[in-house]
Amino acid sequence: MKQHIIPAIRLTIACILLFMVAYPTLIFLIAKAAPAGGEGQTVVANGRTAGYLLEGQSFTWDRYFQGRPSAAGYNAAGSSGSNKGPSNPDYLKMVRDRIDSFVVHNPTVQKGEIPSDLVTASGSGLDPDISLKSAIVQVSRIADVRKLPREQVMLLVQRSVEKSINGIEKINVLTINIALDQLSKEK
Template sequence: MKLIVSSIRLSLVLMVVCGLLYNLVVTGIAQAVMPHQADGSLVYDENQNVIGSELIGQHFVDPKYFQSRVSSIGYNGAGSGSGNYAPSHPDLLARVQKSLESWKKENPDVPVSRLPIDLITNSGSGLDPHISPEAAEAQIPRISKLTGISAEKLQELVKDHTAARELGFLGEPVVLVLQLNLALAELTK
């Protein structure tokens, strides 16, 4: 009986320490040290309405905006994942073919041979919010034609919204698509 009471007492103490106190301490530190990231890296409009997150890809329907990577989960931030298909899987081939046809229709001035792979393939999470600088540059002719903004100005905008490698050597430079499209929207007002 003594062993059972001790086991229950230890279990309750560990539940409070590990399940409650630890989470409160870690959340408190995150809120104090990096509140923007701890709250989901949300982006707000001028009326303080949430328009997205810096961490989750968005679907931009209007062709006058830069397009994000393809999402295998419909840009639904409630979950993440990918179909994890082999390159020869018929569903993957059909989706890539559909992406290629869409690209040709929306970007007749840019040959498929100049199409960066990240515009027709999805990431492992299906939610990556960034594209390569090459993917953004490939979209400039379409956006320039639809908005009337010069290609040079759009290239400057892409450059201004490109994040360098982490710590100068980790990863690749990426274009922050949501922020880029917000800046583009400001220019087209």
């Protein structure tokens, strides 16, 4: 063992220089050429930063499209999932309450039309997206609250769909809500 100590110490120092200093410095320099210089892409609305493109934020007002329930309360400095097991009775009650509350706020929607991603918490607590179906079931409510024609809001939804290569059709909640505010302003 003794003969290995000195080489081990020196080799560790070499590894620190290479993997803890040189490698991250290289990636840091490359990041300068990446979107937002590697500091996180922000979204600007009305001349101020309204959020991060990739991170969801809390929308509770009826006039906005609402994102997924978040166990972290959309705290972007403390991501977290609910970690509730599928059979947990408290958890199932929570989901039932969310469904009931959704039906109250969206009286035109039948229970069977509600997609589960709208009443289950995301993995990160910061999911920026909802499924296309989850956006569609909110259209009537938003159109009514904002006194916009339903077709116009539906058109906005259709235009905001991002289809990723796995075939999932999703909507970035922050982006569509900014567009929604724009739409109301133009009216």
